Amino acid sequence: MDTLAALLDATGMAEIVNAYDWIWPICEIFHFAGMALLIGTIGFVDIRILGFGKGLPIGALERLLPIGVAGFVVNTVTGLVFVAGNPVGGAMAYLENLAFQLKMLLILLAGINVAVFYLTGIARTAAAAGPAGDAVPAAKAIAGASLVFWVGVIVFGRLIMYNDTLLYALGL
């Protein structure tokens, strides 16, 4: 973790963030927009797979996913600005933050979830269900997990600045 922190600090992002005080809020704005695009597309597909909104073909909804991926990319880039450019405590302050760690873990789990969805062929059976069709239980489990993971990402993202409250709740 020390090497990762050192690497991030070495980017010099903190100097840039300190020099231009509008960078942080602009990145936050893009971070929220990216979050909305991600939830609006991935969430749309997940909700349909779970059975709400029959009449919408799952395969067609999946055409929205590249926009969700774009949102994820925007958030990764702005996220790196936050971690590498952190003016108070540097990158380590984020890396040591429990809420941040849990947020990253949930993103990893969401990624594994997506991989399972596509690599096991469950995605194909879900898309084949047809507009009014019901997705197979495995697809619903993945969709449900996806929603839980991404909502969790939002929650722990908000808690980063309130990590003390989280630690207090966990008795740590």
Add this chain to the structure above:
Amino acid sequence: MPELIANLAAGSSLGAEAGWLDAVESSAFATWVRESPSLFAYTAMLSLHAIGLAFVVGLSSAVALRLLGVAPEIPLVPARKFFALMYAAFWVNALSGIALFAASAASLADNVAFLVKLAFVVLAIVNLRLLKRFVFDDAGTPRDGEPVPVAAKALAVSCLALWGAAIVAGRLTAYPNLLNKYFG
């Protein structure tokens, strides 16, 4: 503008010397939201607010993008059902927003970015209702393969613009000093 609001609040017939904003802020509920160390107080309201935002802006943006030609295979008629979810998400934000406002009522009433955000949220919701009524409720919902009418595309563009403006103003609520520096 902030002076106007502050004067309105201070001179309001709704409140006593302290003004109704201070009364709201010192209420039991607002005090609990603001000062309780529990995860279910202020932090929960923030989380709910972010979650609601993600769903109302996200889902409506997805529909707007569809109207503008993204993923044209998505049939529009059944997409109407998702408006119920958008409105539910909006109410999550309205309620969590009331709690967040109460906790810092006096300073927020003075906060130009916050007031601008409220205006854009109202406009965005009106836009959403118009979108639902004219594109999805009337018999005029474009069927598969039919072109999307210009009016629907216009409402889709304004949907994205209004929510975008609301997000910008919402974030800048936390930076009153920065706004003063550049625009004060």
